[in-house]
Amino acid sequence: MSEADMAVIKPEMMKSYIWLQTADGLIQQVEQEVAMFCPMICQEVIQKGVGSSKNYAISLPQRVNPAMLSLILDYCRFHQVPGRSNKERKSFDEKFIRMDTKRLCELTSAADSLQLKPLVDLTSRALARIIEGKTPEEIREIFHLPDDLTEEEKLEPLKNTTDDPRIRLLNRLYAKKRKELKEREKLKNAGIGEEHVDDRSVDDLLSFINGDSKMTKASKNKKKNRRRKGQEKNAFLTESMETDKMETNGLNSVGLDVEHGIDCQASPSESSKLQDMEEDILARKVEFDDGDMDDEIDPALKEKIDREVEDFARILKIDWPERMQEILSLGQERRPVHSSLNGSSSLRK
């Protein structure tokens, strides 16, 4: 884009504007230097000579709606100024991409259709940062992905990917439990007995999920823990509590109260169990394959966990053994490691 080119297009005008039309028919005019920052617009102007007036506005691709266009133009307006330092540009970028993921995706798409590579790089990096380190459930929730893989498909031996199917089952049970609690809250009565039952089950549930989520999140927290081996267990506990809180944002005050309850009266057995698990994880430091972590928890703990799973399966009135058998039979066809769920560990290396 040389000065000569610009001169040829608009010799007479002092401050020139380019006319842009979005897919919904809305036409607007934008300062020339800002619009020309987008390669696609630049191309249209030079090669086809459009954009100089309202009647000959440049039609923007469908993926660029007015909201996205205004964001993109903000970006261009800032970056097309030549005198800015790298630091300034970087800090603008950091602030610029702070938006919800839906808009981020739309922005990526729009920037791509306008061939604005720096913005595409920026947004895709931001999206990658969002995905990194999260569990599949979290990612699905953030991006509204349908959970449409069958249990079978998820269990397929992409060894370095799938979560422990037991964890997956638990998460599902957990989701069901969450729903159930919501319903119960709705028709809440003063039945203290029921509440107690609830407390206990949620108690188990949360502490168990904490343990589990620590397993699945251990990889994320691993780096932090490795640096300071004697990391305060409390900090670690509260973090996993907090991430649980994120997951359970459907949970109402009943749940929350109970959580606080756990915080206060973390019974020694619970916390020691969690500490054991944490130590196991830290000691082994197996980061890559969550499935393997299964094998490394000591058997006594495993028994306890199995019992707990059975307990609240009962509460949820699911036919646990049958369900387990189903899963196991599917698993056994593919991977022997699944048999570890029965208590016998087989480390396949």
Next chain:
Amino acid sequence: MKQREGSKYEIEMELDKISSLPGHIIDQILSQLPIKDAVRTSVLSSKWRYRWAKIPHLVFDNKCVSVPSEDQTFGKNKLTHIIDHVLLLHNGPIQKFKLSHRDLIGICDVDRWILYLSRSTIREFVLEIWKGQRYKLPSCLFSFENLIHLELFNCLLKPPSTFKGFRSLKSLDLQHITLAPDAFENLISSCPLLEKLTLMNFDGFTHLKIDAPNLQFFDIGGVFEYISFESTFQLSLVSVGLYANKNARNVSLEAIKWHSFFTDLPHVRRLEIQCFFLKYLADGGAPRMLPKPCLDLNYLSLRINFNDREENSAALCILRSSPNLLELELLVRSEEQNAVEELTYGWVQDHWKCHLEHLRLVKIVGISGVRYELDFIRFMLLSSPALERMTIKPASSDGGWDLMKELLRFRRASVQAEIVYMDP
């Protein structure tokens, strides 16, 4: 946007923006994730099930697997397992492959992976063997036809006799490698598009003849006896570091002559002469000026021992021949202060005819306040009418006061020159 009386499924589809992004963008997003997270996306939903298998960049590094240091075999096996799996499940062209993990010690699995990669159109290949012996690369590496960037660490290269070069190679980075002398020459001359060459700690060859017409960046650090450039007219960034104190007088008559080194680099913009290279160049005396001035030289960095008169002359020769120098950096090489020939005060007057009209920044690091150093500084100050800042950092705080007192006295040709004294 038309309102649909959608089912829940359709509403979900509306909300799910990320899965409908164009393929190359998803590739870009997934490529920026560590390989583990990228592969994990296969459980997100049916659309994502095999999406990761198309990512063109595969990076296996320390973030992949981490094991406690006692159990290296475990880590190695696990890493091997992972890479095998990923390569097997991968479906699509692989453009970039990087393998750099501390536990990867001389395993033959790398041969297998390189063979696999040689069947795809790989463009960038990075292999770093952190520990152990030089890893002998299989010959199939030399059949990577589309290679643009090659980076090797701790490898032994033995190109087969049928090797015709990497036709598209633009960037070559070889560190801690072993290569036979003619193999090296062949390698460089058979990569016609080579633009960037980095060589560090190499063995197997000591005579370097760099024949690369498109070379723009050259960085070398190692032990060599001879270096020459052929038709490298585009070379603009050069950094040469001779790590060993070679006594050049013992070298055969092929030893590089002053003018040929610089004549072969007519357009050099940034030049760094590090370690003992200046001494090597200076041995046998330096001319007063180079036959042709280095008109494009903007930045010069010299590692110099001020006590050596020959090196001083060499430095002055270069300075006199670089009229457009903007920035100068002098790093003092701390050798034992042998009492070399006495430099008289006349020295400065003698060499005073030097105008560095555009020199703006000077940085001098590691001085100890010796007479010759001060003379040089004084000379610099008098020769640079456009000087903006001279930064001086002594090697130690001994004699700091005396040094400063001397510095204060020096006359400056530039009105706006500031002398910044930094604590050691």
